[in-house]
Amino acid sequence: MSASTGTAGGGSAVPGAPGRGRWSRWPEPVPLARIAVFRTIAYLFIPVDVFLTTAWVRAHAAVPTEYYQPVLVGQWLPLPTPTSTVVHVVQWALVAAAVAAATGRAPRLLGTAVFLLYFEWMVIAMSYGKVDHDRFAFLVALAVLPTIGRARWRDRRPSEAAGWAMAVVLLAVMLTYFLAAWAKMRFGGWDWASGSTLAWAVLRRGTDLATWTLEVPGLLLAAQWVMLVLEFAAPLMLLVRSDRARVALAAFLLGFHLMTFAGVMIIFLPHCVAILSLVPWERVPEAGRRLGSRIGIGERAQVQPAGPAPPD
Template sequence: MTRRPTDGRQPGPGGVAERGSGWWFRPVPLARIAVFRTIAYLFIPIDVFLTTAWVSAHAAVPTEYYQPLTIAEYLPLPTPTSTVVHVVQWALVAAALAAATGRAPRLLGTAVFVLYFEWMVIAMSYGKVDHDRIAFLVALAVLPTIGRVRWRDRRSSEAAGWAMAAVFVTVMLTYFLAAWAKMRFGGWDWATGSTLTRAIVRRGTVLSDWTLEVPGLLVAAQWAMLVLEFASPLILLVRSDRARVALVVFLLGFHVAVFASVKIIFLPHCVAILSILPWERLPDAVHALRDRIRRPAGLAVGPAGAAPPG
């Protein structure tokens, strides 16, 4: 019978497996789930009526133009008639608003996932498939696996850790597979071609038009994008709360820069990125801010929280 080394030597395969399991099931504060779940569910009405408002227009499209996604071909999903589209739309919004209250998290969360999945099938079955939805869809799939939680829940949970790890990995894969798709369909010509030039000519802004006048800049930017996307698995090494915040600022900054340059924003993916943040700190921060606002101006508070005697 072999024992694992305890003298500082490198662990064998079993130790590596245990570390991997520890990463996937590293306990996460339930308050993080509670806050992120509220954000995700409240985003859905914004997505339905603003971000993807064009999906409801499929209600007026003849059903013969409907070419379901591959996964939808194996599921008994209804053909998106006008009635189906509008029922899914309003049922999704109602379920999301109800789920945002935190009540019946498994039942309402599952309903939100199923309805949003159908909403995406309706959206992407007419020749246009976006890649910014998968991480958000995974988030909606795993959130119902966590029971009732509250914003100030001090407990930690391995199940919550697994849920957040699944979203984190999918966020990473969104970038990595984007680079893989560039190589698969465009080859190295994607990096050396005029992809960004064409995008800026078509959708450029005053913040990006100047780049057309700098030789080689956009090609260098394309190479940088490929390198960063292929290196995206490295983000899984982030552990500390401070590093997580820095990572989220970097990723969101990248998407804001893309929007400022070519007016393209991946909002559902950005919401999924927010799952990386240590949201369990938010309730205490809000509580402290509220106390500071309510405290009379000029009233000093001692170490024990009481005003010093006059």
């Protein structure tokens, strides 16, 4: 009779059982330490987002309420009209809840509060004009993190609940790219790929690292087609299973966004935070020790055994 290995999420895995290989079960359980680290990163990013990257949201406190045109979900739900009091209360309550949630205490209660407050913060942000698509995956991450419960940085127990949560975030990351391509075709048609989309972006916002591309015939046009093809191919991301492949995918996606920022000063920080959910954070200490041993850091000095005293 084979022994079974329990998981923190309540399931079990039977080593060697048929049909239970890496590709037969999705999503796979992930260590709780991965959740603990990612949850800390996500919650600590919120004050940065509120006060730096989307500091303009609190300016809506001074906007007359008649300009408030809630997005569709804001029309469905009985959300308050963003008066000055509402905006400031949501802002400070969100920051306080996020900082408290980053400690790991009361993860379900505080995590749910963070999600609801950030959801309202985004409704306030996007109900006066342009709706940004870079918030979707991050908002989904905030929604699923409270479902896991307690998780500690050194807790390497596999959890099925954690596996499902990270799979949902990956799905949201994938849909962000795929639906972006669909939106390009819906609103811009094939002219988006065959026109001067990137050239216009470089002319408006280009840095010295990007302006040279305007002098290379066909380069930006080819880049538009490559972007469109890659975005439509985003569902292939769901085939990534191994930790090494996840790290490679995260590095590729983050590298793309950093390159975009270097070229046209546009970066989707909340989406980049969601991408960090792909990283197997529980292996970082082990990888650090392995790297340190390769470069000679942390090696113990070898002490020669004591011998007889030399003659006078």
